[in-house]
Amino acid sequence: MQDAWQNPYDAVLYPSHCFSQTHPDRLAALAALFGMQPARVESCRVLELGCGDGSNLIPMALGLPDSLFLGVDSARRPLERGRSVIAELGLANIALEQADILEISPELGRFDYIICHGVFSWVPEEVRRRILAVCRDNLAPQGVAYVSYNAYPGWHIRRMVREMMLFHVGALEDPSKKIAQGRALIAFLAEAQPDASPLRALLEAELKELNERKDEALFHDELAAINQPFYFHEFMELAAAHGLHYLAEADLADMFGGRFGRAVRDKLHAISPDLASKEQYLDFLKCRRFRQTLLCREGVRLSRELPPERMKDFFISARLREDRDFEDAGSGAELEFQGVTGSCLKTGDALVKAVLITLGQARPQALHFEELLARVCSELRRDGVREKGDEGSQLADVILACLCAGLVELRTRRPRLAASAGERPAASPLARLQARSGSLLTNLLHNTVALQDLLLRELLQRLDGTRDRAELLELLRAQARSQGAAGDFPLPERGDLERALTLFARSALLFR
Secondary structure (H helix, E strand, C coil): CCCHHHCHHHHCCCCCCCCHHHCHHHHHHHHHHCCCCCCCHHHCEEEEECCCCCCCHHHHHHHCCCCEEEEEECCHHHHHHHHHHHHHHCCCCEEEEECCHHHCCHHHCCEEEEEECCCHHHCCHHHHHHHHHHHHHCEEEEEEEEEEEEECCCHHHHHHHHHHHHHHHCCCCCHHHHHHHHHHHHHHHHHCCCCCCHHHHHHHHHHHHHHHCCHHHHHHCCCCCCCCCECHHHHHHHHHHCCEEEEEECCHHHHCCHHHCHHHHHHHHHHCCCHHHHHHHHHHHHCCCEEEEEEEECCCCCCCCCCHHHHHHCEEEECECCCCCCCCHHHCCCEEEEECCCCEEEECCHHHHHHHHHHHHHCCCCEEHHHHHHHHHHHHHHCCCCCCCCHHHHHHHHHHHHHHCCCEEEECCCCCCCCCCCCCCEECHHHHHHCCCCCEEECCCCCEEECCCHHHHHHHHCCECCCCHHHHHHHHHHHHHHCCCCCCCCCCCHHHHHHHHHHHHHCCCECC
């Protein structure tokens, strides 16, 4: 094992967090959608390669106590930090081990889900080959592997910026100076261009993204010693050579060119002899620079057709922005629904509106297809919209369309969370722990939630399920007094407490 301080991830800790697209429930739903029979999420085995401090794996272990989780990383300091969190939470179903990926063998056992996020493009070729070999040798017969990587053609632009920064900072050893000088160079090059120069616009756009990145992420990503992007067809050739087959993208909407219009989609279909070619042409269209690809073992039978009837097997949840209020579905008005990833749908169709409004009102909970059907029919009757007789099939069509548009997502189970605060509210133990030291929390849907208000974070830490409303209100008032009547609740009243608890519930921070 190399000396810990020779590992750049020990010298500069990477800002890690959860990645919702890697959760076993998301992976299982997509596998089932395409005809696989994935392991039950409630009792599965998960391996993460390059787990860092376990910020992605620990919330999974907390939410799935009967499943087993193993994280592997070569850096010592992140693992120590993750182990301390595991010990404080008292989790017995997760382990974080220090090891080189090259050391992993089939003897480690089979896993139902293998995750490798933010690693593949940043390691030597022999390690990339080993990652794919692990996905082949250690994946269960109906298992799913998630591998993310930088992608061409979009990364050609970032690669130009990266190479200029690397040339400029080549003689520097101090990470903070490298980061500052890298940004300074791109700023200088952008400002030096004429106002109407296309190069100025390109560099300013790249600089904006670089400035939004955390210093540690910039150091380990753009300024890393290795950063190798791939065209999709190149990655799939490597995967196929290791006995792996393409399943899907972790975000299903990435597989569709909805924003380009029907004419473009028809042309794309005409020039694509197979699915792999279509995916590559989509990358050209989108100038994609990052992929999150799901793989399965060679020989697994997949059903590429997506019949709407398959939607009836799932729980469905909204992927809509929270700051939208809508009229009733039957008003006749055309409404615009905006997804969390930038997708958008304008529609006047009463059924489509009823589906998205109902799912939006149910957040953060997911509804089973039959439950959603009952609620939608009730909504339409209430609004005076006549039923057409086959609402189940129509609903399945709508869900499939919204899924492809990125406005809903599928789950195999109902998330273990409270849609409203009970008499003695209990928040996620992990979120309560995280609230002690920062504003970024992991919720029970495996998403990151920003809670900036210090008073709210103090309140959240006290939601351990033992206190009623009266006790919580007194604690809230005491904390406000200790802060000099600062924060959003300078003189908290019962209504302020209820609004805070509603915010926590809507943010999927409360256990049921």
